[in-house]
Every structure is written in C-alpha cells, then in structure tokens.
Amino acid sequence: MKFIEFFGIAVKSLLANKLRSVLTMLGMIIGVSAVIILMSVGAGLQNMITSTFDELGTNLLFVQPANPEAPGLASLAPGYATASLTMDNIQAIANLRSVTAAVPANENFVKVVAGNKDFLSVMHGSNSGYQELYGFKMGAGQFISEVNVARRDMVIVLGSKVAEELFGNEDPVGKQVKIRDKRFTIIGVMEPRGMSMFGISWDELVVTPITTFQARLFSQKTPSGDDAVQQITAQIDSGWTLDEAKLEIETLLRKLHRIKAGDKDDFSIMSPEQLLSTFETITMALTVFLGLIGSISLLVGGIGIMNIMLVSVTERTREIGLRKAIGAKRRDILVQFLLEAAMLSLSGGAIGLLGAWLVTLGISLVDLGGFKLNAVVSPLIVLVAVLVSVFIGLASGIYPAMRAARLNPIDALHYG
Amino acid sequence: MIKLQNATKVYHMGKVQIQALRRVSLTIEQGEMVSIIGASGSGKSTLMNIIGFLDKLTTGTYTFEGGDVSGLNDNRLAELRNKKIGFVFQDYNLLRRANAAANVELPLVYAGGARKRQRALEALERVGLAARANHKPTELSGGEQQRVAIARALVNNPALVLADEPTGNLDTVSSAEIMAIFCKLNQEGITVVMVTHEMEIALQTKRIIRIRDGQIISDEKVGVAVK
Numbered sequence: 300m301k302f303i304e305f306f307g308i309a310v311k312s313l314l315a316n317k318l319r320s321v322l323t324m325l326g327m328i329i330g331v332s333a334v335i336i337l338m339s340v341g342a343g344l345q346n347m348i349t350s351t352f353d354e355l356g357t358n359l360l361f362v363q364p365a366n367p368e369a370p371g372l373a374s375l376a377p378g379y380a381t382a383s384l385t386m387d388n389i390q391a392i393a394n395l396r397s398v399t400a401a402v403p404a405n406e407n408f409v410k411v412v413a414g415n416k417d418f419l420s421v422m423h424g425s426n427s428g429y430q431e432l433y434g435f436k437m438g439a440g441q442f443i444s445e446v447n448v449a450r451r452d453m454v455i456v457l458g459s460k461v462a463e464e465l466f467g468n469e470d471p472v473g474k475q476v477k478i479r480d481k482r483f484t485i486i487g488v489m490e491p492r493g494m495s496m497f498g499i500s501w502d503e504l505v506v507t508p509i510t511t512f513q514a515r516l517f518s519q520k521t522p523s524g525d526d527a528v529q530q531i532t533a534q535i536d537s538g539w540t541l542d543e544a545k546l547e548i549e550t551l552l553r554k555l556h557r558i559k560a561g562d563k564d565d566f567s568i569m570s571p572e573q574l575l576s577t578f579e580t581i582t583m584a585l586t587v588f589l590g591l592i593g594s595i596s597l598l599v600g601g602i603g604i605m606n607i608m609l610v611s612v613t614e615r616t617r618e619i620g621l622r623k624a625i626g627a628k629r630r631d632i633l634v635q636f637l638l639e640a641a642m643l644s645l646s647g648g649a650i651g652l653l654g655a656w657l658v659t660l661g662i663s664l665v666d667l668g669g670f671k672l673n674a675v676v677s678p679l680i681v682l683v684a685v686l687v688s689v690f691i692g693l694a695s696g697i698y699p700a701m702r703a704a705r706l707n708p709i710d711a712l713h714y715g
Numbered sequence: 716m717i718k719l720q721n722a723t724k725v726y727h728m729g730k731v732q733i734q735a736l737r738r739v740s741l742t743i744e745q746g747e748m749v750s751i752i753g754a755s756g757s758g759k760s761t762l763m764n765i766i767g768f769l770d771k772l773t774t775g776t777y778t779f780e781g782g783d784v785s786g787l788n789d790n791r792l793a794e795l796r797n798k799k800i801g802f803v804f805q806d807y808n809l810l811r812r813a814n815a816a817a818n819v820e821l822p823l824v825y826a827g828g829a830r831k832r833q834r835a836l837e838a839l840e841r842v843g844l845a846a847r848a849n850h851k852p853t854e855l856s857g858g859e860q861q862r863v864a865i866a867r868a869l870v871n872n873p874a875l876v877l878a879d880e881p882t883g884n885l886d887t888v889s890s891a892e893i894m895a896i897f898c899k900l901n902q903e904g905i906t907v908v909m910v911t912h913e914m915e916i917a918l919q920t921k922r923i924i925r926i927r928d929g930q931i932i933s934d935e936k937v938g939v940a941v942k
Contacts, residue, residue: 304824315812621808624769625867626797626825628790709769712808 301631309638312611320643323607326600327647327691328654331684334593335655335676340662341586343674348578352571359432360545360568362392362531362552367563382519382527383556383565386509389426391551392533397544400534402428405512405519405527411457411505412477413465420461420505422478424512430489432534433501438462440472440487447486448508453515455483459491460502481515483507541570600647601691608640608699619703620711633704640696641689648688652681716874716906717743717766722775724761724929735761737929738775743908745874748901750917751910751924758929760879763910767800767877768792780874797825801868803909805880807860809852809867815839816848819866826871838866842896858889865896869905876900878909882916894919 313320364380386403393401405424410417423429430442438459447454455476462471462485471485492501509528513519519527535544545568552566569577612619619632659674724736735758743749753759764770765777768784771792776785784795796802809818819835839845842862852860861881868876878897882890894916901907901921909920917923918937925933 624802625822626793628793709764
C-alpha cells in the first residue's frame, strides 16, 4: 500500500529535522492545550453550577433585591441593587396560599475561632425553616428555633467540617466559638452533606439566627430603615405551578413595596431553572470567549506549519524533481506533503492534549480557597481537538503541497 | 523503439521564443547504445527530456515502442517514466538521508509491488555495490554514488536507460567504471541513450548524434576506424 510508505517517508523527513519539527509543533501544542484547558475550565464551571441546582430541587423560588433601573443581569448585582426586602416581607410571603415556607438567608464570610484554632467559614443568617428547606439533618444538638430568632440569641449551628476542624472528636454542643470577637454558643452540629453550592462546601457553613446576623454582625438597612434581607427562598406548594406562585409573590411584594403600575420591580423572582440558565449564559459566554483566545493560538500554530512546509518544499525541490522523474504523480507528491503537515499538526495536537489533560488535573486538585473547580477533559473535547488538529494540518499543508505537486520536474531537477 | 518525427520544441522566456528543437527526426532501435553530443544550449538536454517523457513536444510526433505518446497526460507520462525509463543524472540526485538500498528502492514506491528491498539489493548487485547497501550517499565516493543512481535506474527493469552527463562529475577512473557498467547493461539488451559533451565518452558508445542549434547535424555509427 502506497499510503503506508508515504507515511514512512513523512515520519522520516520529520525526524530528519527534529528541532524544526518540534518548534513547529510547539505552535500546535500551545494552541491545542490552550483551547482544551480553557474549554475544560468552562465546562467545569458549568458542571459545578448544574450540580448545585440538581441538589436543590425544583419547587423553589428565589427572591432577591434588584435595581429596577439597571439593565439585564446587572440589575441583580449586589453593588447595584438597593436592599428592598425586609423581615416583614418574609412573613408575608410565608402566609401566601401557594407558599409552604419562606426562608431568608443573609450571607457573609466569617472566621470562626475556638481556642487557638480558627476556620474560615460562610455564615448564613436564617430562621428555623432553613434546616428543612435545604434538607439538613442534625448530627448533634438542635437547629435554631423561632425563639432564638425572636430573641436575637448568640447561638450558632456548625457544619460538620467546621465542627471537625475546630473540635476534632469532642462534642462541640454547649461550647463557645468567637466570631468578630463576639461569643456564640454552639447549639447544634449538622450531619455531613458532601456537596457544595457555587464551590462552597455545605459542610463548611455556620448558621445563626438572621436577627442576630443583622443586629450583631453585619448590619444592613433598607432605605426606609428596616433590617435588610439579602435573599428569600420560597418553597412552593405542590398544588401550584412555579409561574402561578411567582405571580402571587410578585403581586404581594409590589403592593408591600408600593410600586406603581408600569414601574419595574425592585426585586427579582427566579426559579432554579432561570438561575441556572442565567449562569449558563454567563459560563457559555466565558467558555466561548476563552475558546476564541485559544483559537487564535491555534491559528498562529497553523500559520507556523504552513510556513515551515513552504520552506520544506523549497528545500526539497530537487527531491521532488527526482521523485517526479522516476514516476511520482502529482497526487503522490501532494499526498506526501499533506501527510507531513497533518502529522506535524496531529502530533502537536496530541502532545497539547496530553499537556492540557495534566494541567486540568492540576487545576482540579488545587483548592482555590474552599473553591474547587472540576475541570474536565471530556471525550467530546478530545475528539474536537483531534479533528481540529488534522484540519489545521491539512488546511495549512494544502497550499505548500500543491506547490510541490505542480513543480515541473525538469526545472526542479536543476534547482539550486 | 523511439521514433521522433519533425519534433519541435519552443520555449517562451518572457516575450522571447526559444526554438530548442527544430524539426528533429530521429529513430533509435531497441538495444542501441547512443550518445547525443553538443555544446550547451544546443538542444541536447531538451531532446533528452522529450525522449524521457519529462517534457512534451510543441509540434511533431513521438512514438515509443510503437505507441504515440505525444498526447498523453501527466499521469500517464509519470507511469511511463516509472515503468520504461531509468534516469541517471550528472549529479546523481540521491536522497541524502536515505541509504543506498532505500534510494534504489524509490521507483518501486511509486510502482508498487512486493519484495522491494530484495529487488533493490539485486539492482545494487548488478552495479557491484551490494556490500554498500546500508551506506548513506555521504559515505560513498562519487563513482559509487553514480553506481547507486544506475542501480536505481535499473530496479524497475526499464526498456531504456537515459543518462544525462553521467560522468560529468567523475574522475577518469570512476568514469571508466561507469562506462563499463553502461556497456555491460547494453550487452544485456537494455537500450542506452546518454547526453554528453565529452567526445571520449561518446566514442565508447555505438552511435553518435551531434546536435547544434536544435538540429541534428550528424548521425554516425562508431566504427573501428574512428577509434
């Protein structure tokens, strides 16, 4: 089979110029690995978000403050949105017929100190409904009660990881921790969940009454002077559709916030699907953008191959002349040079793929401050990388190969 | 075997027309050993390229082994070169990176067929270089390199060996060796046509065709008297 022999010829001629071949491949190596790493990171981000929402369930609506004047997604940015939700709003939403529970969550990062140990944790200020709504089970002690909320008690419930890090095997219930130099009594420890939300492990959370959070730790007021609520999660009765419930909540809040007909809401209500698609839009845009940057390096790699193939054709003009004289047809010469270009590109792509795989493994291992990104090299990405490499090889090889194939054997034999 | 009738070749160099061959008619029979001599620019190389299917006539006809080849396309001509012709060039044109056997094998890559390496070794045997089969061209003398080139010309059992100044780069001892090989091949029945400008070389062939300004000016059998 001629093709196999051409393959051998291509391998030999690439090996004959090792340094040149490697340098040419470098363009493809960098290009392919850049594209794959960037796409894998994008896919990892997307996976992280999707899995979070899968755990949460579909009968929830998220109510957040929004800036009615800001366009699109910007209206939800915490920096732009005015604090518009109040403690009264929670109760009002909970009383709606379509809603079975309304749970607030004010959130911030805190350093939890116990003796000489400390742990960086995410604190949620919430009420007694939090445990059931998010499906936490108690490993020890009990969850915060409505009494705790009403009295602004300095009590705290620890995530399993927090308890383990600070107290080891001891039972922390009844002991005290310090947060921002204030003493909190531990009333309960939650069972391990082993999942995360936006990269933050649920086992690293601590929960305190929302009133305590507002009054003693992170005070935030609405323009009218009430304590502000960052987010309300409403659990919807199974007899209602999300759209019906959403309309009911919206009508209620517009009335409570005295929004005139025709004006925009100063809050937003999103279903998990909507939130998911919002995040997917963002990560997709990010992935495409990152992919484009990588593609530029691929393009440069392709130009490098074309360049070196043109040099190679010129250098080997006499060889081409000889091959034609002894019986090589145009097609034979074309295939020989195309194969060389494709092999340069494909081996560069393969090395790039391997490199990218190692880098994504590395990325997945690195803990970005309680935030692990599971970058994945999927079979699809591998397939695309291989096809793209071959395509670039052929595309950048076709012109040099055609030049070689068209050479007149007489002129070529007397070249140089 | 080779029959040219009113063969004319015109090259266009920009606006200038160059008549490389002017109405050349020539017949070479199977088994002949012919030299074509002439000064540079005389048209002898053009004649050689035409005979070797490397170039096409502008007008006139070329009949090879009884078939008209004037109108054949590039692919058919490439096949003819591969199957019928063995080329030997002044500067050998060996692939530097490949050893002698691989160089000899080269025409078989395009011809296809089995036992390539073995046939290459047999061809090297015919030129007395079997022992150097694994040497690269850079490890061989000029005479040896030209013998490798001759083996490459022979490997596909050609009807015609075409040699373009085959001894042009060689010393007298090597030249004599190369000419001896050509004579031996001719005795074995292969038609040999060589282009040269050295009378000494031409005299070792059986027929001398002189060419000047694209025309044949003499065509003589080499007799004992000339020697």
